Amino acid sequence: MKVGFIGLGIMGSRMAMNLLKGGHKLVIFNRTKEKAIDLIKAGAIWEDSAVAVAGQVDVLITMLENPAVVEKMAVGESGFIKAMKDKAIWIDCSTVNPSFSVMLSELATLRNVSFLDAPVSGSKMPAEKGELIFLVGGNVDDLEKVTPLLDLMGSKIIHVGDHGKGAAMKLMINQMLGQSMLAFSESLSLGMAMGLDKTQAMDVLLESAVSAPILKAFRARIEDEDYTPNFPLKHLQKDLQLFTDTAYELDKATPLTNTAKEVYAMAKQQGMADLDFAAVFKLLST
Amino acid sequence: MKVGFIGLGIMGSRMAMNLLKGGHKLVIFNRTKEKAIDLIKAGAIWEDSAVAVAGQVDVLITMLENPAVVEKMAVGESGFIKAMKDKAIWIDCSTVNPSFSVMLSELATLRNVSFLDAPVSGSKMPAEKGELIFLVGGNVDDLEKVTPLLDLMGSKIIHVGDHGKGAAMKLMINQMLGQSMLAFSESLSLGMAMGLDKTQAMDVLLESAVSAPILKAFRARIEDEDYTPNFPLKHLQKDLQLFTDTAYELDKATPLTNTAKEVYAMAKQQGMADLDFAAVFKLLST
Amino acid sequence: MKVGFIGLGIMGSRMAMNLLKGGHKLVIFNRTKEKAIDLIKAGAIWEDSAVAVAGQVDVLITMLENPAVVEKMAVGESGFIKAMKDKAIWIDCSTVNPSFSVMLSELATLRNVSFLDAPVSGSKMPAEKGELIFLVGGNVDDLEKVTPLLDLMGSKIIHVGDHGKGAAMKLMINQMLGQSMLAFSESLSLGMAMGLDKTQAMDVLLESAVSAPILKAFRARIEDEDYTPNFPLKHLQKDLQLFTDTAYELDKATPLTNTAKEVYAMAKQQGMADLDFAAVFKLLST
Amino acid sequence: MKVGFIGLGIMGSRMAMNLLKGGHKLVIFNRTKEKAIDLIKAGAIWEDSAVAVAGQVDVLITMLENPAVVEKMAVGESGFIKAMKDKAIWIDCSTVNPSFSVMLSELATLRNVSFLDAPVSGSKMPAEKGELIFLVGGNVDDLEKVTPLLDLMGSKIIHVGDHGKGAAMKLMINQMLGQSMLAFSESLSLGMAMGLDKTQAMDVLLESAVSAPILKAFRARIEDEDYTPNFPLKHLQKDLQLFTDTAYELDKATPLTNTAKEVYAMAKQQGMADLDFAAVFKLLST
Known part of the structure; x- marks a missing residue:
């Protein structure tokens, strides 16, 4: 073969x-x-x-x-x-x-x-x-x-x-990935503004059952401000676009995913397209 | 004492x-x-x-x-x-x-x-x-x-x-909780519209590292459409309001959390205030 | 010819x-x-x-x-x-x-x-x-x-x-139309909840320089709750989808338009697809 | 007296x-x-x-x-x-x-x-x-x-x-103002990206019945990129915050206004707080 x-x-x-x-x-x-x-x-x-x-x-x-x-x-x-x-x-x-x-x-x-x-x-x-x-x-x-x-x-x-169901399942997973990162970024960014210790806030949040386990893999990036692309932001944003386009085709409203898509779009517009998608933390925390 | x-x-x-x-x-x-x-x-x-x-x-x-x-x-x-x-x-x-x-x-x-x-x-x-x-x-x-x-x-x-840091940390956790549920609801709702088997889609999504572990606790509710309040939707929405009010006080933009807050507000407006907050799935999937 | x-x-x-x-x-x-x-x-x-x-x-x-x-x-x-x-x-x-x-x-x-x-x-x-x-x-x-x-x-x-510039200009106009109607709906809906007289609130708002003149044409519809389609909601929502798809193609973030698109999508999902797009007022005011 | x-x-x-x-x-x-x-x-x-x-x-x-x-x-x-x-x-x-x-x-x-x-x-x-x-x-x-x-x-x-109704009416007007500016900014920004002539696109849009008449007063600012504050962005954003806080008090969902509020919040976070609120065009068009 x-x-x-x-x-x-x-x-x-x-x-x-x-x-x-x-x-x-x-x-x-x-x-x-x-x-x-x-x-x-x-x-x-x-x-x-x-x-x-x-x-x-x-x-x-x-x-x-x-x-x-x-x-x-x-x-x-x-x-x-x-x-x-x-x-x-x-x-x-x-x-x-x-x-x-x-x-x-x-x-x-x-x-x-x-x-x-x-x-x-x-x-x-x-x-x-x-x-x-x-x-x-x-x-x-x-x-x-x-x-x-x-x-x-x-x-x-x-x-x-x-046919097409593998693609469907993949979009679901990447939508969850994109939103987890963004929710975490807003949470941590506000946590720091509220005066919490960054290290402890990450400890508590990442150990909590409300955080997707995959977020732990991004902790070092955020601590070191290292956004070398592993999964480029523009690709994640593309996947959110495909998710919302599909929602349009199927007459489903997905307001949260659309907003997530646009926050990544703003990151892209400000020059972060080729950074790792975790760079969205930088956009929201500065 | x-x-x-x-x-x-x-x-x-x-x-x-x-x-x-x-x-x-x-x-x-x-x-x-x-x-x-x-x-x-x-x-x-x-x-x-x-x-x-x-x-x-x-x-x-x-x-x-x-x-x-x-x-x-x-x-x-x-x-x-x-x-x-x-x-x-x-x-x-x-x-x-x-x-x-x-x-x-x-x-x-x-x-x-x-x-x-x-x-x-x-x-x-x-x-x-x-x-x-x-x-x-x-x-x-x-x-x-x-x-x-x-x-x-x-x-x-x-x-x-x-003083106030316990309150701060709590808002971070409930914000993550509210967004996890909402992201999951949009994902599953579209998954079903894309023709995926609901049970299998939940299996895959909930086992994935992109899903917050706490979501597993809501699986039965969503399968049975049982929204008896454990954590009433209006309380979760109130916590998102406190989170965003605090973001305003501290000059932080939190666009995703604000949109999440409003989707729960629409659920509230449509009579789901006293149901469990997982009822937001119903709003998005019907 | x-x-x-x-x-x-x-x-x-x-x-x-x-x-x-x-x-x-x-x-x-x-x-x-x-x-x-x-x-x-x-x-x-x-x-x-x-x-x-x-x-x-x-x-x-x-x-x-x-x-x-x-x-x-x-x-x-x-x-x-x-x-x-x-x-x-x-x-x-x-x-x-x-x-x-x-x-x-x-x-x-x-x-x-x-x-x-x-x-x-x-x-x-x-x-x-x-x-x-x-x-x-x-x-x-x-x-x-x-x-x-x-x-x-x-x-x-x-x-x-x-070529294509006529289409471009049209999308700009319909995006403004869709957002004007939605902003007006949220404004009037809250105005009524705040206890203002509906007729007077409309008088003041529609006479103000902050309102698009076209909104006056929808006043009677909203007063009479008559959403017989002149411009069906699903068509306006389609135009917002085209606008945002184009923004994606051209790497532009348009967060407000995306949210507007999704509010109309929720109206569509709740059975208003074939009503006039002004029906979005009904979605937000009930 | x-x-x-x-x-x-x-x-x-x-x-x-x-x-x-x-x-x-x-x-x-x-x-x-x-x-x-x-x-x-x-x-x-x-x-x-x-x-x-x-x-x-x-x-x-x-x-x-x-x-x-x-x-x-x-x-x-x-x-x-x-x-x-x-x-x-x-x-x-x-x-x-x-x-x-x-x-x-x-x-x-x-x-x-x-x-x-x-x-x-x-x-x-x-x-x-x-x-x-x-x-x-x-x-x-x-x-x-x-x-x-x-x-x-x-x-x-x-x-x-x-008592309070004057304040209510004022919030309605400023919410319309903030959203008109933002919708216009997204429209014009995409129009330019689509290759339209900026001057002509403004001519057509501002003469159209879908545009709030007050937008004409901001044309020169946008053309000259002059954001000397007449109405500082932070004040407009504060008014949107008051609008949405009031909506929360009265159990009304206002998703579009909340998103508008957050886009201005991002502008604020990026150093535009004391510029005129029309500076949001700059945020979206760069």
Whole structure:
């Protein structure tokens, strides 16, 4: 089984490396070749286009930045869907909106290609250690065929329903992530203004059952004012945009998420787009 | 040491009972006497006014609804502060805003009374089991004197600084609580609209590190649509109001918390004031 | 010069009638034929498809509900753009987002068709009286050719720039409209709660320089609680969605508009989608 | 009839000058004496305290910054209410919240002093020209007695009800003002990002019926980026805070106003507190 991997950013490059380590033959492509150097050294085969990768593999994995990038690469006359082999399986790990994911599954079906939306929960470190959580939408039989691959990259695979449901579940998780960080930022910022000791206030808040456990991972960043991007603010803001766009499509009001989205938008507008999303604390506390 | 307790609602009545069980002589008052029946049966001495209680005790504990109620009972010519014994200690467990708490401490000091702001983290069940967490602001010496009392009602005592700091820490925790519930409600509501299975979506979300652990305690409510009040929505909304008022006093912008406050306000306006605050899920998911 | 008109709702039917009255030969299509009866009686020629209309006219005018409807009718293999005559002019009066409008202009250019985005300011009555204001993006020469047509439907034509700029200006106006109504609703609702006389409060507020003049037109609705749709709430909410989507595309934070969008979304969710958008007053005042 | 005036800021000093010009004998006080120099030169009698002014006049006019300042000067053992002459009339022109104004009226009544809440609509120039609009709450007989005085300072007197109603109406107007500016700022900011010509976009928007007429007065400021304070941003933000606090007291949800309040709070937090409130455009457009 020949495997292709397109999209080798912070997450994709680590996921691909785990496939190589697992003994798989890997054909790869990325918009900027530099990010692929380590993988090439480790034995991956480079192709100069997404279409060239897609045309030769049995399983294609994509990990791209947003729906627009996926659409540009995959859809249309020169998109890679048309180039894929009959009965191949395409696993899209990008974080996209469900209706877009469903549209991709329809285009894949027309081409006799199986589609799985399989975005991941977890960031750089879990990606490196092969401890991601896959949230998968699509056909169970297709999922079973690629489970050995996913097992190399993740520690847990959750099948949440048919096409688009993996994307749906992912949006829910990132919405919670974005709001947790923002609520915490407002809380801590006011706590400091109220004269509480920053260290103790963080101790109490982070140990409390009202705080999402993941926030502990950001404590050092906030203490050190180190916003080196692990999960860039612009990506989190994009995910909130996808969440609210989906809410619009489905006639649901999500006032809190919309406000969260706009606070991150203000952070972006003030030059924090490429910092870690925890930088929103800086916006609110200064 | 004679102890007084004023404010015998859901929380106060359970806290007072634990003091009685601990062998303390307790003098009590509440605006509606019915809520005191069980305590009287258990040996508490009823007085017909807050002033009558305050005039005879060495330690006075209050657990009232909001700053306005505390002010009405405690402050002014006919308030109980003036009636308190010299060198008595007043422990206010009500959730109030820090600047109000500081003002109370100043009035107490003028009357040669020690003041501790000691709001609690935890609701009905922890109150009953004596497992509350006390967040205490004030003088350490005063706190040490009353620690045996607090130990009967709580499992943890955290001294967070001088006057008003207990109130400050409490506002931070309730702000996180209110936003966690609201973010979760928007997430789950959209998840269902996106076609996810409600049970599985809750499984995944509540097990994820992006969710505050306390949310698990509300799962059954949301599944059963049972909004019998444990923590009434209007009280949570009041706490968000105190948080944002304090932010205004201290020149801090808290856009997310303000939006959360208003979503709860809409729930209140639509008749959910006396339901549990988890009823906000109903507002957003219908 | 043969003219086609597609989209005969509240606005389109009135605009088309003014073209007929002006002596123009008109070929028409609408998804539901009933709405075209009066126009057919008045001499318009009915065709059974958008493509059939587009294939025979020199100028095509469209007035459709949203970008999705325009896309479905106009774009792709079976879309009407492909059917249009060489050197024809397409005037799209639908309220859409600028990037979508620019995309349409590009598709039209490929087909050697001239494109003008020409959304209108004004609702039912101005449409009937031929007093709309056209906000036009595109080539000035093209605009000059169709000015006699626009003059029959409107009292003012404003050329605001190249392709997509008409759409841009329209979004600005509808965003102001939506927020004016909402700010007024919150103001009046609180005014009544504060005990002011509703009639006098409206008198003072509507006469004040802080109120948009258009609000006077909604006074009777609010007094009579008559929310018969003139401009349906779901359309206004759609326009706010387009505005905020565009802000996302262009990296601009628009926190107030996003909140306004969500308040209308809550009104929609509570069954007010097809009422006039002034019904948002009802949501906030009950 | 001896008249006193306390609070001689941008507005108060101009109002007092018009009373002097009208031939009234005026006793004055201000926290910083420098602001009173011109009035003293023009014949006003300076006193070193508010109490000293209040003790000798038949009509006392106050124009202070916010409820806290009024409370500090007027209420309590050393407040000026206690010093006022029997049957004197106190006209408070400060912008305060209605419940506070009602409380002042009650304290005044206890002292046998008549109270009128009479905040003004209009800023520096109307104050100078005597063209303010008075929004008056209180007893009609009292209002009639002081109408000659108000006529010297304003061009219109609107009696809107009993105690606190003038304050209520004023909050409604300033809420509309704050939101108009903010909606306009978001609209214009996005308009420029969409590529519209700034001048033309302002032309179209400001001429449209969706824009509050008062916005025209801010055009030059925005074009010249001149935010010299006429109405300082912190004061507008304070008024929105009073509006939302009142909404909380009366169980009304005002989501849009709360968001507006927070956007101004962010502007304040970023150093714009003392600029004109139109500076919010700068926050959103950079």
